[in-house]
Amino acid sequence: MGSISHVIPTTLSLPHRPSSRFRVSPVPPSRVPTKVGVFAAEHGGTRRGTSTAVDFSDCDWKTKFKEDWEARFRLPHITDIFPDAPPIPSTFCLKMRTPIDGDFPGHYSFDEEWHGYINNNDRVLLKTIYYSSPTSAGAECIDPNCTWVEQWVHRAGPREKIYYKPEEVKAAIVTCGGLCPGLNDVIRQIVITLEIYGVENIVGIPFGYRGFSDKELTELPLSRKVVQNIHLSGGSLLGVSRGGPGVSDIVDSLEERGINMLFVLGGNGTHAGANAIHHECCKRRLKVSVIGVPKTIDNDILLMDKTFGFDTAVEEAQRAINSAYIEAHSAYHGIGLVKLMGRSSGFIAMHASLSSGQVDICLIPEVPFNFHGPNGVLSHLKFLLETKGSAVVCVAEGAGQNLIQKTNATDASGNVIFGDIGVYIQQETKKYFKEIGVHADVKYIDPTYMIRAIRANASDGILCTVLGQNAVHGAFAGYSGITVGLCNTHYAYFPIPEVISHPRLVDPNSRMWHRCLTSTGQPDFI
Numbered sequence: 001m002g003s004i005s006h007v008i009p010t011t012l013s014l015p016h017r018p019s020s021r022f023r024v025s026p027v028p029p030s031r032v033p034t035k036v037g038v039f040a041a042e043h044g045g046t047r048r049g050t051s052t053a054v055d056f057s058d059c060d061w062k063t064k065f066k067e068d069w070e071a072r073f074r075l076p077h078i079t080d081i082f083p084d085a086p087p088i089p090s091t092f093c094l095k096m097r098t099p100i101d102g103d104f105p106g107h108y109s110f111d112e113e114w115h116g117y118i119n120n121n122d123r124v125l126l127k128t129i130y131y132s133s134p135t136s137a138g139a140e141c142i143d144p145n146c147t148w149v150e151q152w153v154h155r156a157g158p159r160e161k162i163y164y165k166p167e168e169v170k171a172a173i174v175t176c177g178g179l180c181p182g183l184n185d186v187i188r189q190i191v192i193t194l195e196i197y198g199v200e201n202i203v204g205i206p207f208g209y210r211g212f213s214d215k216e217l218t219e220l221p222l223s224r225k226v227v228q229n230i231h232l233s234g235g236s237l238l239g240v241s242r243g244g245p246g247v248s249d250i251v252d253s254l255e256e257r258g259i260n261m262l263f264v265l266g267g268n269g270t271h272a273g274a275n276a277i278h279h280e281c282c283k284r285r286l287k288v289s290v291i292g293v294p295k296t297i298d299n300d301i302l303l304m305d306k307t308f309g310f311d312t313a314v315e316e317a318q319r320a321i322n323s324a325y326i327e328a329h330s331a332y333h334g335i336g337l338v339k340l341m342g343r344s345s346g347f348i349a350m351h352a353s354l355s356s357g358q359v360d361i362c363l364i365p366e367v368p369f370n371f372h373g374p375n376g377v378l379s380h381l382k383f384l385l386e387t388k389g390s391a392v393v394c395v396a397e398g399a400g401q402n403l404i405q406k407t408n409a410t411d412a413s414g415n416v417i418f419g420d421i422g423v424y425i426q427q428e429t430k431k432y433f434k435e436i437g438v439h440a441d442v443k444y445i446d447p448t449y450m451i452r453a454i455r456a457n458a459s460d461g462i463l464c465t466v467l468g469q470n471a472v473h474g475a476f477a478g479y480s481g482i483t484v485g486l487c488n489t490h491y492a493y494f495p496i497p498e499v500i501s502h503p504r505l506v507d508p509n510s511r512m513w514h515r516c517l518t519s520t521g522q523p524d525f526i
């Protein structure tokens with residue numbers, strides 16, 4: 001028999017989603033490129049305030065793109081403001097780290113032979129897949145031909161030369177926004193690493209940025225002894241808050257307290273604040289390093305493999321899903337419903353659904369859906385009860401907000417307060433099945449705050465440890481206005497604006513979302 005010469009179409013059919021022909025990873029609709037030939041040449045879409053559009057009719061566009069990229073990802077350094085700031089040999093050396101004669105001044109522990117430093121020119125490759133076609137699944141293309149262009153970011157780690165004398169450092173740590181598993185692990189590592197450099201003056205600012213202005217709140221002295229066991233519990237030793245003073249007041253406070261290294265643990269909002277603090281320090285010609293460590297359980301920071309606490313959240317979310325499954329499975333026509341965090345990004349819901357393997361319907365903010373009507377979620381639930389006898393729904397808090405009445409309320413940081421999609425689904429489901437005269441036993445589980453408050457699991461513990469250490473290395477290296485993240489399993493420094501220009505979203509055309517759909521077997525509800 002001759003070989004079959006045509007390709008048999010795959011029978012795996014995934015819900016159709018409109019896709020633009022040349023896509024970069026998900027961008028808010030207002031920033032999707034519109035002009036043919038001028039393409040949003042950026043990982044994650046075009047950026048505000050900078051010119052990144054590239055004219056692909058220019059035969060030199062690739063060189064120009066690379067130059068623009070290098071400029072964009074250049075790390076701000078204190079020598080930008082103080083060109084004559086003298087570097088000194090690093091005091092970070094694991095071979096000989098005990099201070100000679102007890103005191104550091106004049107007695108730094110150098111080891112010229114140690115080769116554990118990062119060269120400033122070391123880079124990490126941001127994108128590792130070569131997409132041969134813009135139609136390849138999940139393709140993130142720069143130009144219409146999906147040309148291969150290397151996108152490098154700076155490698156994190158200890159440098160041979162440092163820009164601060166440890167005895168002149170007053171370091172402060174602040175944790176802002178909502179809780180996230182691993183905050184204590186990061187605080188702990190920052191303190192431990194600072195001490196290894198020889199820093200003795202380390203403080204914690206209580207309750208986020210608020211701690212800079214509230215006179216009733218006093219800074220907490222930190223040392224290895226204080227932080228030794230804090231990672232054994234969740235939350236933040238320092239406390240967290242939303243809202244707080246303006247940037248100018250925060251920098252006044254930094255000046256008053258004599259802080260010259262500030263480690264800021266927080267999400268998008270916190271990092272916007274950290275970047276503004278960095279700029280204000282530059283404006284006032286203060287030699288201060290402001291270093292961010294991305295903290296968000298939602299995993300919505302751009303360019304990073306994942307943020308700390310996310311793995312732990314997914315693991316814990318699975319437990320809630322399993323309970324929902326047991327409840328649903330044990331009841332006659334049971335429906336288990338779990339709401340998970342995810343303001344604008346459905347990463348926790350998607351990953352928890354995937355890992356549990358018990359979810360029939362996963363709803364995330366990035367993917368619109370009908371709830372009522374012939375193609376809606378309710379019809380599918382009816383189908384599931386008829387065919388399987390039970391069903392499990394996992395919904396991200398930001399999903400289906402168009403179905404709920406807007407409150408227009410915001411929290412102290414200006415984040416929109418959402419209506420409860422879980423309660424909506426619970427009530428509407430009960431109503432629907434009552435109306436059609438079919439028995440349904442709906443059990444709603446909201447584990448959101450339970451998930452956020454637990455301690456980090458082993459994998460997040462390691463991530464936090466490395467991030468904390470690299471934050472300190474970045475500060476001593478003289479960088480400011482940067483943050484640290486995991487990038488293709490390597491650790492990298494990023495200028496803050498590059499990672500917070502918009503929240504990172506689940507790409508509905510990505511392999512991961514398609515894998516989730518394959519696993520749940522849900523239709524597209526459109």
Ligand SMILES: Nc1ncnc2c1ncn2[C@@H]1O[C@H](COP(=O)(O)OP(=O)(O)O)[C@@H](O)[C@H]1O
Binds near residue numbers: 177208242415
């Ligand atoms: N655009 C911004 N500029 C300066 N500070 C901000 C900005 N957005 C938020 N903040 C501050 O950052 C802190 C945390 O922000 P929030 O959005 O609550 O959490 P997260 O950092 O986790 O996103 C708050 O104290 C808030 O006042």
Ligand SMILES: O=P(O)(O)OC[C@H]1O[C@](O)(COP(=O)(O)O)[C@@H](O)[C@@H]1O
Binds near residue numbers: 296
């Ligand atoms: O009740 P809070 O503290 O406002 O927190 C709720 C929010 O916290 C989050 O878990 C994470 O938000 P942040 O990254 O801003 O801390 C969101 O998913 C959720 O909407």
Ligand SMILES: [Mg+2]
Binds near residue numbers: 267268
């Ligand atoms: Mg936020």
